[in-house]
Amino acid sequence: MNPTTDQIGVGIIGTGYIAATCHGPVVTAAAGARLAGVLSRRLDAARDFLTTLEVDAATPYDDLDAFLADPGIGLVVVASPDGLHFPQAEASLRAGKHVIVEKPMALSLADAQTLVDLAAERGLVLAVSYHLRCHAGHELLRRRILDGALGAIRYMRLAWSFPIDEANWRARSDVARWWSLSATGTHCLDLARWFGDDMDDWTRFESVLNTTRWGGRDESAVIAAQLASGASVDVLASIQFEEYTRLEFFGDRGSAFCEGTLGPEGGGTIVLNGQPLDFTPTNPFAEQLDRVLAAIDGRAAGPPADGAVGVRAVRDLLLAEPT
Incomplete structure (x- = not known):
């Protein structure tokens, strides 16, 4: 160009x-x-x-x-x-x-x-x-959820595994603090807050880290937490086993499931209350860049995830560390 x-x-x-x-x-x-x-x-x-x-x-x-x-x-x-x-x-x-x-x-x-x-x-x-906030299917599902398609959200389960071995830089303490938590877990925690429209402090938060394969800091992490809204959140983040992604949302009036929507492609399938949710896959990185450019030239109030979101995410990662 x-x-x-x-x-x-x-x-x-x-x-x-x-x-x-x-x-x-x-x-x-x-x-x-x-x-x-x-x-x-x-x-x-x-x-x-x-x-x-x-x-x-x-x-x-x-x-x-x-x-x-x-x-x-x-x-x-x-x-x-x-x-x-x-x-x-x-x-x-x-x-x-x-x-x-x-x-x-x-x-x-x-x-x-x-x-x-x-x-x-x-x-x-x-x-x-x-x-992943700029994934077209995620955005459509979030609008439906916030419009009440599931009623009050009671439970969210977010799982993302992506295999990374001990040769990856994330395993090195000189350039990284977290492993699976920063590779996949932070996305899952952010999506739970975003879909739930809840950036307040967790009312409960517990994590269990597994380090049995390479002796790393968090080769797999399981988090059980509760948003201020009352919704329970279950996160699995791992670099120990084969790639797997799934989001599950349960409300008092329905449920929704996302398969294969995590990652850079912008695709996957979404089912809302038993029916496929139609969306046109687009590159979420491209959409993110367009929105940042709009924020820079004043066409948008801010980027999809601003610095406050980043601070909140770092706080969540620190909570997930072993005490």
Whole structure:
């Protein structure tokens, strides 16, 4: 795509799976954005990233300061390992860039709040990549639920397993604090709050972590909790066994089930009160980017998941840690 004057230049930090298969392709395809730069620890990896995306008019970097000094970059996507999210997002905000940061936005509550305060102080958009809020089927189901299709929500069960072995960076304590909890669990907890329209403190929260396979921090996590609304929530997050995703919602007047809707594709099937819920699958990362761009240029009040959502999510992850 040829750059135009109304396109914002996007810089991506990281060249791993999420950057290469999710953020990179949607930036290059977006009408309101162009890929202006990519930052990697290795310059050859940054160059290979741009070659794979077939982008010529972007600059590869291996230095954060040089990357952030690029006047063509107005929005930074932080898609690096968890432990780098805070320092890279902070530096981006201080450089005057809008930010989309992968979840979790930080490894501590204080750091997460620092990002929120800094974005507000600088008048910048800070978005956290809870892209499943932008899944077309999820959005339709949420509207139906909030309109009373299930009556009062009594119970939610959210399960997501995605196999990751001990070679993955999430297993390293120097760049990560959580394992399955930050890979899949934080999405499930966020979806429970989002579908329930409830961001208040949990009235009950208990977790059991399993570390029997590789001796990691939370190779599997089971959470039993209760929202302020009274709805009970059951979350299973794991990197120990084969991929599995399912959302279940039970109210006093009906039920709904989502199969295969978690992940980057935007597909899957949804059944509401025994009937298929028809929706047109769209890329949730692309929809998320469009809405962040709308927030940047004033067409929307804010991104799908803002800094306050990110702070709440970090608080939930800390609750799930063993005492």
